[in-house]
Amino acid sequence: MAILLKGDGAAPLRVILKDGLHVVGSGVSGDGRIAHPTVSRRHAEIEVDGEQIELRDLQSSNGSFVDGQRVSQARLQIGQQLKLGSLRLQLCRAPSDDAEIALRLDGPVVETAGSTLPAGVGDRFTLHELPRLLAQLAAGTSEAELLRAFGAALCSLRGVEGVRVSRGDERYFERVDDEAQLWAFDLADLQVELQVASGIAAQQFQPLLALLPPLRALAGPAPAAPSHPDETAPGPSPLSLDPVVIDIYARAVQAARSTLSVLIRGESGTGKEVLARHIHLNSGRAGPLVALNCAAIPPGLLEAELMGIEKGVATGVDARPGSFRRAHGGTLFLDEIGDMPADLQAKILRVLQEHEVHPVGARAPIPVDVRIIAATHRDLSARMDEGQFRADLHHRIADWDVRLPPLRERAADIGNLALHFLARELAQLQRHSRGITTEALRCLQAYTWPGNIRELEREMARCAVFLGEGEALSSDLLKDAIRQREDDPDTLEGRLAREERRILRAALAQHQHNATQVAAALGISRSTLYRRMQELQISPREA
Structure with missing residues:
Protein backbone atom coordinates (compact mmCIF):
# COMPACT_ATOMS: atom_id res chain seq x y z
CA MET A 1 0.00 0.00 0.00
CA ALA A 2 0.99 3.66 -0.37
CA ILE A 3 -0.51 6.86 1.03
CA LEU A 4 -0.97 10.25 -0.57
CA LEU A 5 -0.64 13.47 1.44
CA LYS A 6 -2.62 16.14 -0.41
CA GLY A 7 -2.18 19.80 0.49
CA ASP A 8 -4.13 22.88 -0.47
CA GLY A 9 -3.00 25.83 -2.59
CA ALA A 10 -2.95 26.92 -6.23
CA ALA A 11 -0.56 24.09 -7.13
CA PRO A 12 -1.54 21.50 -4.46
CA LEU A 13 1.33 19.77 -2.72
CA ARG A 14 1.25 16.00 -3.09
CA VAL A 15 3.56 13.53 -1.35
CA ILE A 16 3.32 9.78 -1.94
CA LEU A 17 4.82 7.45 0.68
CA LYS A 18 5.00 3.68 0.24
CA ASP A 19 5.35 1.06 2.98
CA GLY A 20 8.29 1.87 5.24
CA LEU A 21 9.66 4.61 7.47
CA HIS A 22 9.89 8.12 6.00
CA VAL A 23 11.20 11.44 7.29
CA VAL A 24 9.16 14.37 5.97
CA GLY A 25 10.27 17.98 6.03
CA SER A 26 11.42 20.96 4.00
CA GLY A 27 15.08 19.94 4.12
CA VAL A 28 14.90 16.27 3.20
CA SER A 29 15.43 14.93 -0.31
CA GLY A 30 13.37 12.39 -2.18
CA ASP A 31 9.82 11.30 -1.47
CA GLY A 32 9.40 13.07 1.88
CA ARG A 33 10.27 16.61 0.82
CA ILE A 34 7.56 19.16 1.74
CA ALA A 35 8.56 22.64 0.58
CA HIS A 36 6.58 24.93 2.91
CA PRO A 37 7.82 27.84 5.07
CA THR A 38 6.18 26.54 8.30
CA VAL A 39 7.46 22.96 7.91
CA SER A 40 10.77 22.21 9.66
CA ARG A 41 13.71 20.75 7.78
CA ARG A 42 13.15 17.40 9.56
CA HIS A 43 9.59 17.81 10.75
CA ALA A 44 8.25 14.32 11.44
CA GLU A 45 8.56 10.60 10.84
CA ILE A 46 5.70 8.78 9.12
CA GLU A 47 5.73 4.98 9.13
CA VAL A 48 3.44 3.18 6.69
CA ASP A 49 2.73 -0.52 7.25
CA GLY A 50 -0.27 -1.54 5.19
CA GLU A 51 -3.27 0.15 6.80
CA GLN A 52 -1.22 1.12 9.88
CA ILE A 53 0.12 4.69 9.70
CA GLU A 54 2.16 6.15 12.59
CA LEU A 55 3.26 9.79 12.98
CA ARG A 56 6.12 10.91 15.26
CA ASP A 57 6.96 14.61 15.51
CA LEU A 58 10.73 15.31 15.45
CA GLN A 59 10.60 18.31 17.80
CA SER A 60 9.51 20.56 14.95
CA SER A 61 9.33 24.32 15.47
CA ASN A 62 5.67 24.71 14.52
CA GLY A 63 4.34 21.33 15.58
CA SER A 64 2.27 18.50 14.14
CA PHE A 65 -1.51 18.47 14.58
CA VAL A 66 -4.12 15.72 14.21
CA ASP A 67 -7.79 16.69 14.38
CA GLY A 68 -6.76 20.10 15.68
CA GLN A 69 -4.66 18.77 18.57
CA ARG A 70 -0.87 19.13 18.72
CA VAL A 71 0.72 15.70 19.03
CA SER A 72 4.16 14.21 19.48
CA GLN A 73 2.98 10.80 18.32
CA ALA A 74 -0.28 9.59 16.78
CA ARG A 75 -1.86 6.80 14.77
CA LEU A 76 -3.40 8.08 11.55
CA GLN A 77 -6.23 6.79 9.36
CA ILE A 78 -7.06 7.20 5.68
CA GLY A 79 -9.32 10.23 5.26
CA GLN A 80 -7.98 11.97 8.36
CA GLN A 81 -6.63 15.54 8.33
CA LEU A 82 -3.06 16.26 9.40
CA LYS A 83 -1.43 19.65 9.87
CA LEU A 84 2.34 20.22 9.76
CA GLY A 85 2.97 23.78 10.90
CA SER A 86 0.22 25.70 9.11
CA LEU A 87 0.09 23.30 6.15
CA ARG A 88 -3.10 21.24 6.05
CA LEU A 89 -2.79 17.76 4.55
CA GLN A 90 -5.38 15.11 3.72
CA LEU A 91 -4.46 11.43 4.01
CA CYS A 92 -5.61 9.42 0.98
CA ARG A 93 -5.00 5.90 -0.24
CA ALA A 94 -2.77 5.65 -3.34
CA PRO A 95 -1.82 2.72 -5.61
CA SER A 96 1.53 1.29 -4.55
CA ASP A 97 2.89 1.81 -8.06
CA ASP A 98 2.41 5.57 -7.66
CA ALA A 99 5.35 5.47 -5.25
CA GLU A 100 7.64 4.19 -8.02
CA ILE A 101 8.99 6.38 -10.83
CA ALA A 102 8.73 4.68 -14.24
CA LEU A 103 9.98 7.57 -16.40
CA ARG A 104 12.39 10.03 -14.80
CA LEU A 105 12.72 13.75 -15.43
CA ASP A 106 14.91 14.70 -12.47
CA GLY A 107 18.18 13.10 -13.61
CA PRO A 108 20.79 14.61 -15.92
CA VAL A 109 19.02 14.15 -19.25
CA VAL A 110 19.53 15.75 -22.62
CA GLU A 111 16.64 16.38 -25.02
CA THR A 112 17.66 16.97 -28.60
CA ALA A 113 15.43 16.46 -31.63
CA GLY A 114 12.78 15.29 -29.20
CA SER A 115 14.54 12.16 -27.92
CA THR A 116 15.41 11.63 -24.26
CA LEU A 117 18.83 10.06 -23.72
CA PRO A 118 19.70 7.71 -20.83
CA ALA A 119 20.73 9.68 -17.72
CA GLY A 120 24.32 10.87 -17.86
CA VAL A 121 24.94 9.96 -21.51
CA GLY A 122 24.30 13.43 -22.92
CA ASP A 123 26.38 15.10 -20.21
CA ARG A 124 29.34 12.78 -20.78
CA PHE A 125 29.31 13.34 -24.53
CA THR A 126 28.85 17.12 -24.25
CA LEU A 127 31.34 17.70 -21.42
CA HIS A 128 34.04 15.18 -22.33
CA GLU A 129 33.85 13.73 -25.83
CA LEU A 130 32.65 16.76 -27.82
CA PRO A 131 35.47 19.09 -26.60
CA ARG A 132 38.03 16.45 -27.61
CA LEU A 133 36.53 16.18 -31.09
CA LEU A 134 36.50 19.96 -31.48
CA ALA A 135 40.12 20.15 -30.32
CA GLN A 136 41.10 17.62 -32.99
CA LEU A 137 39.26 19.66 -35.62
CA ALA A 138 41.06 22.80 -34.50
CA ALA A 139 44.36 20.95 -34.91
CA GLY A 140 43.49 20.18 -38.54
CA THR A 141 42.44 16.53 -38.31
CA SER A 142 41.29 14.77 -41.47
CA GLU A 143 37.74 13.55 -41.99
CA ALA A 144 38.84 9.92 -41.66
CA GLU A 145 40.51 10.65 -38.31
CA LEU A 146 37.39 12.50 -37.15
CA LEU A 147 35.17 9.52 -38.03
CA ARG A 148 37.45 7.16 -36.11
CA ALA A 149 37.41 9.48 -33.09
CA PHE A 150 33.63 9.86 -33.28
CA GLY A 151 33.19 6.06 -33.30
CA ALA A 152 35.46 5.71 -30.27
CA ALA A 153 33.52 8.45 -28.47
CA LEU A 154 30.23 6.62 -29.08
CA CYS A 155 31.78 3.38 -27.83
CA SER A 156 32.63 5.02 -24.50
CA LEU A 157 28.99 5.85 -23.72
CA ARG A 158 26.92 3.92 -21.20
CA GLY A 159 24.50 1.60 -22.98
CA VAL A 160 26.56 1.35 -26.19
CA GLU A 161 28.18 -2.06 -26.61
CA GLY A 162 29.41 -1.80 -30.19
CA VAL A 163 29.91 0.74 -33.01
CA ARG A 164 30.68 0.61 -36.72
CA VAL A 165 31.20 3.74 -38.87
CA SER A 166 31.46 3.14 -42.62
CA ARG A 167 31.00 4.56 -46.11
CA GLY A 168 30.26 1.82 -48.63
CA ASP A 169 32.98 -0.81 -48.23
CA GLU A 170 35.31 1.56 -46.36
CA ARG A 171 35.20 1.18 -42.57
CA TYR A 172 36.55 3.97 -40.37
CA PHE A 173 35.76 2.47 -36.95
CA GLU A 174 34.62 -1.02 -35.98
CA ARG A 175 34.18 -2.56 -32.56
CA VAL A 176 31.30 -5.04 -32.86
CA ASP A 177 30.59 -8.29 -31.00
CA ASP A 178 27.27 -9.36 -32.51
CA GLU A 179 26.31 -8.55 -36.11
CA ALA A 180 22.69 -9.58 -35.47
CA GLN A 181 22.23 -6.90 -32.81
CA LEU A 182 23.25 -3.87 -34.91
CA TRP A 183 20.94 -0.90 -35.51
CA ALA A 184 21.83 1.07 -38.67
CA PHE A 185 21.49 4.85 -39.09
CA ASP A 186 22.09 6.55 -42.45
CA LEU A 187 23.77 9.97 -42.27
CA ALA A 188 23.96 11.17 -45.89
CA ASP A 189 26.69 8.98 -47.44
CA LEU A 190 27.78 7.49 -44.10
CA GLN A 191 26.33 4.63 -42.10
CA VAL A 192 26.64 4.39 -38.32
CA GLU A 193 25.67 1.06 -36.74
CA LEU A 194 25.10 0.68 -32.99
CA GLN A 195 24.90 -2.34 -30.72
CA VAL A 196 23.12 -1.30 -27.50
CA ALA A 197 22.52 -2.90 -24.12
CA SER A 198 19.33 -4.80 -23.39
CA GLY A 199 16.41 -2.53 -22.48
CA ILE A 200 17.81 0.53 -24.29
CA ALA A 201 16.31 1.81 -27.56
CA ALA A 202 18.98 2.54 -30.17
CA GLN A 203 16.89 5.46 -31.48
CA GLN A 204 17.62 7.33 -28.24
CA PHE A 205 21.19 7.91 -29.46
CA GLN A 206 20.06 9.56 -32.72
CA PRO A 207 20.38 13.11 -31.28
CA LEU A 208 24.11 12.47 -30.72
CA LEU A 209 24.49 10.99 -34.20
CA ALA A 210 22.94 14.20 -35.57
CA LEU A 211 26.10 16.02 -34.39
CA LEU A 212 28.28 14.14 -36.90
CA PRO A 213 27.27 16.00 -40.12
CA PRO A 214 28.15 19.48 -38.75
CA LEU A 215 31.40 18.11 -37.31
CA ARG A 216 32.26 16.66 -40.74
CA ALA A 217 31.57 20.06 -42.31
CA LEU A 218 34.22 21.56 -40.02
CA ALA A 219 36.70 18.93 -41.17
CA GLY A 220 36.36 19.98 -44.81
CA PRO A 221 34.35 18.86 -47.85
CA ALA A 222 33.36 15.23 -48.20
CA PRO A 223 35.48 13.30 -50.71
CA ALA A 224 32.51 12.07 -52.72
CA ALA A 225 29.13 13.59 -53.42
CA PRO A 226 26.24 11.28 -52.55
CA SER A 227 23.43 10.64 -54.97
CA HIS A 228 21.18 12.73 -52.73
CA PRO A 229 23.42 15.43 -51.24
CA ASP A 230 20.76 16.90 -48.97
CA GLU A 231 20.79 15.66 -45.40
CA THR A 232 17.80 13.70 -44.20
CA ALA A 233 15.61 16.05 -42.18
CA PRO A 234 14.96 14.97 -38.59
CA GLY A 235 11.93 12.81 -37.89
CA PRO A 236 9.01 13.57 -35.59
CA SER A 237 9.63 15.02 -32.16
CA PRO A 238 10.08 12.93 -30.12
CA LEU A 239 11.46 10.12 -32.25
CA SER A 240 9.09 7.16 -32.41
CA LEU A 241 9.98 3.82 -30.83
CA ASP A 242 7.14 2.00 -32.63
CA PRO A 243 8.41 -0.29 -35.44
CA VAL A 244 5.49 0.56 -37.75
CA VAL A 245 6.00 4.33 -37.39
CA ILE A 246 9.78 4.00 -37.74
CA ASP A 247 9.24 2.14 -41.03
CA ILE A 248 6.73 4.75 -42.24
CA TYR A 249 9.19 7.60 -41.69
CA ALA A 250 11.99 5.65 -43.39
CA ARG A 251 9.77 5.07 -46.43
CA ALA A 252 8.65 8.71 -46.32
CA VAL A 253 12.22 9.82 -47.06
CA GLN A 254 12.28 7.58 -50.14
CA ALA A 255 8.87 8.84 -51.28
CA ALA A 256 9.90 12.45 -50.66
CA ARG A 257 12.75 12.23 -53.16
CA SER A 258 10.45 10.86 -55.85
CA THR A 259 7.52 12.35 -57.75
CA LEU A 260 4.96 10.06 -56.09
CA SER A 261 1.76 11.59 -54.79
CA VAL A 262 1.03 10.72 -51.16
CA LEU A 263 -2.24 9.99 -49.36
CA ILE A 264 -1.98 9.83 -45.55
CA ARG A 265 -4.84 8.08 -43.80
CA GLY A 266 -5.42 8.15 -40.07
CA GLU A 267 -7.66 9.26 -37.26
CA SER A 268 -7.68 12.85 -36.07
CA GLY A 269 -4.63 13.65 -33.97
CA THR A 270 -2.35 10.89 -35.29
CA GLY A 271 0.20 13.30 -36.78
CA LYS A 272 -0.75 13.41 -40.46
CA GLU A 273 0.48 16.99 -40.93
CA VAL A 274 3.72 16.15 -39.08
CA LEU A 275 4.38 13.35 -41.60
CA ALA A 276 3.49 15.67 -44.50
CA ARG A 277 5.99 18.24 -43.23
CA HIS A 278 8.66 15.53 -42.94
CA ILE A 279 8.06 14.53 -46.58
CA HIS A 280 8.25 18.15 -47.72
CA LEU A 281 11.49 18.82 -45.82
CA ASN A 282 13.11 15.79 -47.43
CA SER A 283 11.80 16.50 -50.94
CA GLY A 284 14.35 19.14 -51.88
CA ARG A 285 11.57 21.43 -53.12
CA ALA A 286 12.52 25.06 -52.55
CA GLY A 287 8.98 26.40 -52.18
CA PRO A 288 6.92 26.46 -48.98
CA LEU A 289 4.61 23.89 -47.42
CA VAL A 290 1.06 25.30 -47.47
CA ALA A 291 -1.57 23.45 -45.40
CA LEU A 292 -5.31 23.72 -45.97
CA ASN A 293 -8.03 21.90 -44.02
CA CYS A 294 -10.78 21.21 -46.56
CA ALA A 295 -13.33 20.43 -43.82
CA ALA A 296 -12.77 23.70 -41.97
CA ILE A 297 -13.80 26.00 -44.86
CA PRO A 298 -17.41 26.40 -46.07
CA PRO A 299 -17.90 24.72 -49.48
CA GLY A 300 -18.80 28.05 -51.11
CA LEU A 301 -15.45 29.56 -50.14
CA LEU A 302 -13.20 26.55 -50.64
CA GLU A 303 -12.67 27.07 -54.39
CA ALA A 304 -11.43 30.63 -53.87
CA GLU A 305 -9.15 29.46 -51.05
CA LEU A 306 -7.62 26.83 -53.33
CA MET A 307 -7.60 28.46 -56.76
CA GLY A 308 -7.49 32.13 -55.81
CA ILE A 309 -9.83 34.93 -56.82
CA GLU A 310 -9.52 38.01 -59.01
CA LYS A 311 -10.20 41.53 -57.77
CA GLY A 312 -13.67 42.84 -58.48
CA VAL A 313 -15.43 39.49 -58.80
CA ALA A 314 -17.83 40.87 -56.19
CA THR A 315 -18.14 44.19 -54.39
CA GLY A 316 -15.30 44.70 -51.95
CA VAL A 317 -13.42 41.55 -53.00
CA ASP A 318 -9.64 41.89 -53.23
CA ALA A 319 -7.43 39.60 -55.30
CA ARG A 320 -6.05 36.56 -53.46
CA PRO A 321 -3.57 34.08 -54.96
CA GLY A 322 -5.04 30.90 -53.43
CA SER A 323 -3.26 27.94 -51.85
CA PHE A 324 -2.01 26.41 -55.12
CA ARG A 325 -0.16 29.57 -56.14
CA ARG A 326 1.16 30.19 -52.61
CA ALA A 327 2.61 26.67 -52.66
CA HIS A 328 4.26 27.17 -56.09
CA GLY A 329 7.59 25.35 -56.13
CA GLY A 330 6.70 23.60 -52.89
CA THR A 331 4.05 21.34 -51.39
CA LEU A 332 0.30 21.73 -50.85
CA PHE A 333 -1.04 19.67 -47.94
CA LEU A 334 -4.78 19.07 -48.40
CA ASP A 335 -6.06 17.82 -45.05
CA GLU A 336 -9.45 16.09 -44.87
CA ILE A 337 -9.68 15.80 -48.65
CA GLY A 338 -12.41 13.21 -48.16
CA ASP A 339 -14.76 16.04 -47.18
CA MET A 340 -14.20 18.00 -50.40
CA PRO A 341 -17.37 18.67 -52.47
CA ALA A 342 -17.69 16.62 -55.67
CA ASP A 343 -17.65 19.62 -58.03
CA LEU A 344 -14.39 20.87 -56.54
CA GLN A 345 -12.84 17.41 -56.78
CA ALA A 346 -13.15 17.69 -60.57
CA LYS A 347 -11.34 21.03 -60.55
CA ILE A 348 -8.54 19.65 -58.36
CA LEU A 349 -8.16 16.75 -60.78
CA ARG A 350 -7.82 19.20 -63.67
CA VAL A 351 -5.09 21.14 -61.84
CA LEU A 352 -3.16 17.91 -61.29
CA GLN A 353 -3.52 16.96 -64.96
CA GLU A 354 -2.83 20.36 -66.54
CA HIS A 355 -0.46 21.85 -63.91
CA GLU A 356 -2.36 25.14 -63.98
CA VAL A 357 -5.07 26.83 -61.91
CA HIS A 358 -7.97 28.98 -63.00
CA PRO A 359 -8.67 31.58 -60.28
CA VAL A 360 -12.29 32.59 -59.72
CA GLY A 361 -13.06 35.42 -62.15
CA ALA A 362 -9.83 35.02 -64.15
CA ARG A 363 -9.82 34.97 -67.95
CA ALA A 364 -6.85 32.66 -68.34
CA PRO A 365 -5.24 29.85 -66.30
CA ILE A 366 -1.96 30.32 -64.41
CA PRO A 367 0.81 27.64 -64.44
CA VAL A 368 1.73 26.10 -61.06
CA ASP A 369 4.39 23.64 -59.94
CA VAL A 370 3.01 22.01 -56.81
CA ARG A 371 3.35 18.64 -55.13
CA ILE A 372 0.14 17.40 -53.49
CA ILE A 373 0.08 15.52 -50.19
CA ALA A 374 -3.48 14.64 -49.19
CA ALA A 375 -4.82 13.34 -45.88
CA THR A 376 -8.12 12.06 -44.56
CA HIS A 377 -9.67 10.27 -41.60
CA ARG A 378 -12.47 8.92 -43.81
CA ASP A 379 -12.72 5.57 -45.60
CA LEU A 380 -12.25 6.75 -49.19
CA SER A 381 -13.08 3.30 -50.59
CA ALA A 382 -16.51 3.52 -48.98
CA ARG A 383 -16.88 7.13 -50.15
CA MET A 384 -16.12 6.04 -53.73
CA ASP A 385 -18.66 3.21 -53.50
CA GLU A 386 -21.23 5.78 -52.34
CA GLY A 387 -20.35 8.13 -55.19
CA GLN A 388 -19.05 10.77 -52.76
CA PHE A 389 -15.41 10.68 -53.93
CA VAL A 402 0.00 5.14 -46.03
CA ARG A 403 -1.96 4.62 -42.82
CA LEU A 404 -0.71 6.25 -39.62
CA PRO A 405 -1.68 3.99 -36.69
CA PRO A 406 -3.71 5.50 -33.83
CA LEU A 407 -1.96 6.01 -30.51
CA ARG A 408 -3.73 3.00 -28.96
CA GLU A 409 -1.74 0.81 -31.40
CA ARG A 410 1.56 2.50 -30.46
CA ALA A 411 2.03 1.39 -26.85
CA ALA A 412 5.81 1.77 -27.13
CA ASP A 413 5.41 5.49 -27.86
CA ILE A 414 2.97 6.51 -25.13
CA GLY A 415 5.53 6.88 -22.33
CA ASN A 416 8.07 8.60 -24.59
CA LEU A 417 5.49 11.07 -25.89
CA ALA A 418 4.04 11.74 -22.43
CA LEU A 419 7.47 12.46 -20.97
CA HIS A 420 8.35 14.73 -23.90
CA PHE A 421 5.13 16.77 -23.65
CA LEU A 422 5.36 16.98 -19.85
CA ALA A 423 8.98 18.17 -19.97
CA ARG A 424 8.13 20.81 -22.58
CA GLU A 425 5.20 22.18 -20.56
CA LEU A 426 7.19 22.21 -17.31
CA ALA A 427 10.00 24.11 -19.03
CA GLN A 428 7.54 26.83 -20.02
CA LEU A 429 6.25 26.95 -16.43
CA GLN A 430 9.84 27.01 -15.11
CA ARG A 431 9.04 24.04 -12.90
CA HIS A 432 10.70 20.68 -12.31
CA SER A 433 9.30 17.17 -11.88
CA ARG A 434 10.75 13.82 -10.88
CA GLY A 435 8.93 12.14 -13.76
CA ILE A 436 5.94 9.83 -14.24
CA THR A 437 5.06 7.09 -11.76
CA THR A 438 4.59 3.45 -12.67
CA GLU A 439 0.86 3.57 -11.91
CA ALA A 440 0.37 6.74 -13.98
CA LEU A 441 2.23 5.14 -16.89
CA ARG A 442 0.04 2.03 -16.58
CA CYS A 443 -3.07 4.22 -16.79
CA LEU A 444 -1.71 6.12 -19.79
CA GLN A 445 -0.91 2.90 -21.64
CA ALA A 446 -4.27 1.28 -20.81
CA TYR A 447 -6.31 4.24 -22.06
CA THR A 448 -7.45 4.13 -25.71
CA TRP A 449 -6.80 7.82 -26.56
CA PRO A 450 -9.71 8.71 -28.87
CA GLY A 451 -8.02 12.06 -29.55
CA ASN A 452 -4.68 10.32 -30.17
CA ILE A 453 -1.42 12.28 -29.80
CA ARG A 454 -3.22 15.61 -29.63
CA GLU A 455 -5.25 14.42 -26.63
CA LEU A 456 -2.12 13.11 -24.86
CA GLU A 457 -0.39 16.44 -25.47
CA ARG A 458 -3.30 18.37 -23.91
CA GLU A 459 -3.49 15.98 -20.96
CA MET A 460 0.19 16.49 -20.16
CA ALA A 461 -0.27 20.26 -20.45
CA ARG A 462 -3.16 20.07 -17.98
CA CYS A 463 -1.22 17.88 -15.54
CA ALA A 464 1.81 20.18 -15.67
CA VAL A 465 -0.31 23.09 -14.42
CA PHE A 466 -1.31 21.17 -11.28
CA LEU A 467 2.07 19.56 -10.54
CA GLY A 468 3.90 21.02 -7.57
CA GLU A 469 7.60 21.81 -7.74
CA GLY A 470 9.67 18.62 -7.72
CA GLU A 471 6.66 16.28 -7.70
CA ALA A 472 6.15 13.21 -9.86
CA LEU A 473 3.09 12.86 -12.06
CA SER A 474 1.01 10.21 -10.26
CA SER A 475 -2.24 8.63 -11.34
CA ASP A 476 -4.48 10.81 -9.14
CA LEU A 477 -3.66 13.83 -11.34
CA LEU A 478 -4.92 12.15 -14.50
CA LYS A 479 -8.49 12.78 -15.60
CA ASP A 480 -11.08 10.21 -14.48
CA ALA A 481 -11.48 8.50 -17.87
CA ILE A 482 -7.73 7.78 -18.04
CA ARG A 483 -7.17 6.49 -14.52
CA GLN A 484 -10.34 4.35 -14.49
CA ARG A 485 -9.43 0.79 -13.50
CA GLU A 486 -11.18 -2.20 -15.00
CA ASP A 487 -12.36 -4.27 -12.03
CA ASP A 488 -13.72 -7.25 -13.97
CA PRO A 489 -12.76 -10.53 -12.30
CA ASP A 490 -10.24 -12.81 -14.01
CA THR A 491 -12.97 -15.23 -15.04
CA LEU A 492 -14.20 -16.07 -18.54
CA GLU A 493 -17.04 -13.58 -18.06
CA GLY A 494 -14.64 -10.91 -16.82
CA ARG A 495 -12.23 -11.46 -19.70
CA LEU A 496 -15.08 -11.26 -22.22
CA ALA A 497 -16.24 -7.98 -20.65
CA ARG A 498 -12.74 -6.50 -20.89
CA GLU A 499 -12.42 -7.54 -24.54
CA GLU A 500 -15.89 -6.22 -25.43
CA ARG A 501 -15.07 -2.92 -23.72
CA ARG A 502 -11.85 -2.67 -25.74
CA ILE A 503 -13.67 -3.38 -29.03
CA LEU A 504 -16.41 -0.83 -28.33
CA ARG A 505 -13.93 1.90 -27.37
CA ALA A 506 -11.83 1.27 -30.47
CA ALA A 507 -14.93 1.41 -32.69
CA LEU A 508 -16.08 4.65 -31.05
CA ALA A 509 -12.69 6.21 -31.70
CA GLN A 510 -12.52 4.96 -35.30
CA HIS A 511 -15.96 6.34 -36.19
CA GLN A 512 -15.67 9.64 -34.29
CA HIS A 513 -18.37 8.56 -31.75
CA ASN A 514 -21.02 8.29 -34.49
CA ALA A 515 -23.38 5.70 -32.96
CA THR A 516 -25.01 4.82 -36.28
CA GLN A 517 -21.65 4.06 -37.93
CA VAL A 518 -20.36 2.16 -34.87
CA ALA A 519 -23.47 -0.02 -34.73
CA ALA A 520 -23.28 -0.74 -38.46
CA ALA A 521 -19.58 -1.62 -38.28
CA LEU A 522 -20.18 -4.02 -35.38
CA GLY A 523 -23.32 -5.53 -36.92
CA ILE A 524 -25.63 -4.60 -34.02
CA SER A 525 -28.55 -2.23 -33.55
CA ARG A 526 -28.13 1.20 -31.99
CA SER A 527 -30.29 0.15 -29.02
CA THR A 528 -27.99 -2.83 -28.40
CA LEU A 529 -24.95 -0.55 -28.67
CA TYR A 530 -26.36 1.89 -26.10
CA ARG A 531 -27.36 -0.94 -23.76
CA ARG A 532 -23.90 -2.56 -23.86
CA MET A 533 -22.19 0.81 -23.38
CA GLN A 534 -24.31 1.40 -20.28
CA GLU A 535 -23.67 -2.10 -18.90
CA LEU A 536 -19.92 -1.78 -19.50
CA GLN A 537 -19.84 1.77 -18.06
CA ILE A 538 -18.58 3.41 -21.25
CA SER A 539 -19.55 7.06 -21.48
CA PRO A 540 -20.88 8.36 -24.84
CA ARG A 541 -17.74 10.44 -25.47
CA GLU A 542 -15.28 7.81 -24.28
CA ALA A 543 -13.21 5.51 -26.48
Missing part, protein backbone atom coordinates in the same frame (compact mmCIF):
# COMPACT_ATOMS: atom_id res chain seq x y z
CA ARG A 390 -14.02 10.43 -57.47
CA ALA A 391 -12.06 7.27 -58.22
CA ASP A 392 -9.91 9.07 -60.83
CA LEU A 393 -8.90 11.69 -58.24
CA HIS A 394 -8.07 8.93 -55.78
CA HIS A 395 -5.75 7.34 -58.35
CA ARG A 396 -4.01 10.72 -58.81
CA ILE A 397 -3.39 11.42 -55.11
CA ALA A 398 -2.60 7.93 -53.76
CA ASP A 399 0.58 6.63 -55.44
CA TRP A 400 1.79 5.96 -51.89
CA ASP A 401 -1.19 5.24 -49.65
